[in-house]
Amino acid sequence: MDDYLARVEALIVAEPTLARDAAGLGGSMRRLCAAAGKSVNACGVGLTVMAPDGVRGVTAATDAATERLEDLQLTMGEGPCIEAFERRIPVLVPDVAEAMHRWPGYAAEVHASGVRAVFAFPLQVGASRLGVLDVFRDEVGSLTSDSLAMCLTFAAVALDTLLDGQERARLDEADDGLGDGLGPRTVLFQAQGMVMIQLDVPLADAFARIRAHAYAHNRPLSEVAADIVARRLLFERERP
Numbered sequence: 357m358d359d360y361l362a363r364v365e366a367l368i369v370a371e372p373t374l375a376r377d378a379a380g381l382g383g384s385m386r387r388l389c390a391a392a393g394k395s396v397n398a399c400g401v402g403l404t405v406m407a408p409d410g411v412r413g414v415t416a417a418t419d420a421a422t423e424r425l426e427d428l429q430l431t432m433g434e435g436p437c438i439e440a441f442e443r444r445i446p447v448l449v450p451d452v453a454e455a456m457h458r459w460p461g462y463a464a465e466v467h468a469s470g471v472r473a474v475f476a477f478p479l480q481v482g483a484s485r486l487g488v489l490d491v492f493r494d495e496v497g498s499l500t501s502d503s504l505a506m507c508l509t510f511a512a513v514a515l516d517t518l519l520d521g522q523e524r525a526r527l528d529e530a531d532d533g534l535g536d537g538l539g540p541r542t543v544l545f546q547a548q549g550m551v552m553i554q555l556d557v558p559l560a561d562a563f564a565r566i567r568a569h570a571y572a573h574n575r576p577l578s579e580v581a582a583d584i585v586a587r588r589l590l591f592e593r594e595r596p
Contacts, residue, residue: 360509367391368513384517385416392491392510393418396503399471399494402426403479403514405487406441415487421469422492427576428465431567435462436476437488444485446508447476450498472496477511479518486518547581554591565591 368384371391377383389401400422405415417423429435436447436459449455450473455463466474473493479486489511491499499507544566551562569589570580583589 360505361513364391364395364506364509364513367395381517382416385514386418388510388514388517389416389418389422389489392489392507395506395510396491396499397493398491400425400492402490402492403487404430404437404490405518406437406485424576425466425469425471425492426490427578429462430577431570432459432461432465433564433567434459435466436474437490440476440478440488441485444478444480446478447474448498449474451496453496466492470494473498475499475507477507479511479515481515481519486515489514543581543585544577547584550584551591555593 368388368391371387373383373387377386385403389403392398393401398418400418402417402422402425403415404426417426426437429437436449440447452463452467452472452474456467471492472495475491475493477489477491479488489507491507544563547566548559548562551557551565552559555562555565557565566580566584567577569575569591570577573580580589584591
């Protein structure tokens with residue numbers, strides 16, 4: 357694994373910084389995704405931070421199309437990312453067409469977008485889970501043993517980077533290095549709390565209502581959450 361770790365770190369360092377990269381952790385995660393995509397011939401790579409309480413948000417993606425695929429899983433509540441996080445094991449799907457019965461809504465949308473294979477790797481250490489690294493390819497086929505090892509190593513580096521960011525945030529609250537990476541997750545958490553109060557329902561039900569609204573209106577979760585926090589969108593209790 358030392359050889360793979362050295363290769364991964366070199367690829368991340370060599371990945372150029374783009375003008376749109378966020379400062380700190382957000383930019384680092386985007387470069388990690390980009391390096392991972394190039395190393396395994398992926399059409400896109402996304403990293404999603406997740407929590408057992410249902411708070412989820414896209415942290416980084418190689419491009420806007422991949423970010424949409426990540427957000428689609430969160431909106432529909434199904435997909436390899438969700439399953440990898442819940443089962444705590446990699447979920448490898450070499451042919452999306454064969455997963456239509458497994459995730460009927462998500463698989464159909466992904467296949468229509470041109471993706472033919474998806475591989476999800478949980479970011480976890482011990483009992484702690486932070487999220488999932490998703491790798492998308494536009495050709496049917498399994499990962500080679502070398503590509504699988506590279507993906508696992510990228511996931512391990514992503515986990516270490518997130519943990520380091522959390523530690524820096526605790527040590528220096530005035531310079532929260534994790535903030536720009538977890539911005540969408542923070543907004544989602546705030547939105548969940550507001551909807552929970554508006555509807556007088558449990559937190560999980562509040563998230564379900566937000567997700568349903570995003571799906572019904574074909575909007576990203578992050579946009580819906582931002583509208584809720586800004587009070588541009590209010591949820592009302594159903595009248596008997």
